[in-house]
Structures are given as C-alpha cells and as structure tokens.
Amino acid sequence: MSTQKQFAEKLLQIKALQINTQTPFKWASGWNSPVYCDNRKVLSYPFVRDFVKSELANMILEHFPDADAIAGVATAGIAHGVLAADLMKLPFLYVRSKPKEHGMGNQIEGVLQPGARVVVVEDLISTGKSSLEVVEVLRANGAEVLGMCGLFTYGFPAADEAFAKANLPLHTISNYTALMELAEDLKIVSPEQREKLAEWRTSPSTWSI
Ligand SMILES: O=P(O)(O)OC[C@H]1O[C@H](OP(=O)(O)OP(=O)(O)O)[C@H](O)[C@@H]1O
C-alpha cells in the first residue's frame, strides 16, 4: 500500500478523518464540507505520531536538504513541525495568524535568522489561505521559504494554483485522492455518499446540504 493510503488508513483508524454527508463540517474558510481531517488527534496516538514525525523529517530531507529551520503554522502546524525539527535537530519557530496583542506583540515566535532557508510545516491544506499567509509573513521578514510540508491536502485545483503562483512546492503525507481510493478498497462509502462527495468536489466553496 502507498504511504499516502497507509497514512489515510491510520487517520481513519484514530477517527481523525471523518466523512459525514448528512451534517457538514464548517471549515476555517467558512466552506461547508462532508469531510474533516483532525490531525491534532495524531498527537494523542504515539505510534501514529512517530509515523508522522519520521515521514515529515524524511520528506524535508529529500525535498529540502538545505533547510536551516522549520516553521510551523499556528496552531495545528506547531506540534507537527516541532516533531520533525526535533528529529532533524533543526531550529523551530512558528507563525501566528496575526500579531499577539500583548507581551512582545510578535507574529513570528522563536528566532528567524536573517536569510534563513525555511521549510513551513502545516497540518492541513484546504484553500491554502492559512499557509500562504504565513509564507508571506516569513518572506516579508527576510526568510527564504523553500517550500511546505504537511500531513494532508484536499488537492483543490485553486489551492494548487495558488501554491504554484507563490513559487511554493508542497508535499504532504496523504491527500484526498488517496483517501477516496482507500475508501473504495474498504467499501466504507455508499453509492449515495459517493455521489454527494462528487457534488461537493465540483463546487466546494458553495456546496451545502
Ligand atoms: O487551507 P485553509 O483553508 O487555510 O484551511 C486549513 C487551515 O484550517 C485549520 O486551521 P484552523 O484555523 O481550523 O485552526 P487551528 O490550526 O488553530 O487548529 C488547519 O489547521 C489549517 O491551518
């Protein structure tokens, strides 16, 4: 089985990945979706967490061997980024969605060395907005962002185009296509659900029940 399908299977086993065509989930973008992937649950399962840690570190080593630092996207990308940075013995920092309103007023937490070659770790990519905003902040503050690694992407064409436009290679451990292939293998999606999922994919920003 491919790594993408293996990881999708683990996410289903720990109920991080859920498919519900009756009651949609609300996403950060405001979109309704019949699928939700709660990668935060990975942290509570040491064997899955170890899998993510080594997959992310291998991915970064393979695609971005010159990385000087790992940056996590707050909040869900922080823990996963730390796992990889710890294994690779690389510095870690994270970026908030907006500057903190007290204390040091930072949006970037930790140390970003001038000109550092940074790989951004995000847990999940739907529209890609959260990730791309963080990349902009890092670039505006002098980082050379080499690319992004994540746990799961929905692979929406608009997100892929936005990443390409931002000159940002994206690699993830799993994705929606692998999930659907696995769902077919395991026969966990009924014909009615398959139809609803296909409807959703054609227009994810406006889809609703
Ligand atoms: O690709 P996008 O459309 O930006 O959506 C993906 C983002 O949404 C989730 O974050 P959320 O804001 O739900 O919360 P958290 O990271 O603070 O848990 C997820 O962790 C990504 O950061």
Ligand SMILES: O=C(O)c1cc(=O)[nH]c(=O)[nH]1
């Ligand atoms: O877009 C989101 O907000 C989102 C989707 C998803 O599947 N999982 C998640 O944590 N956030």
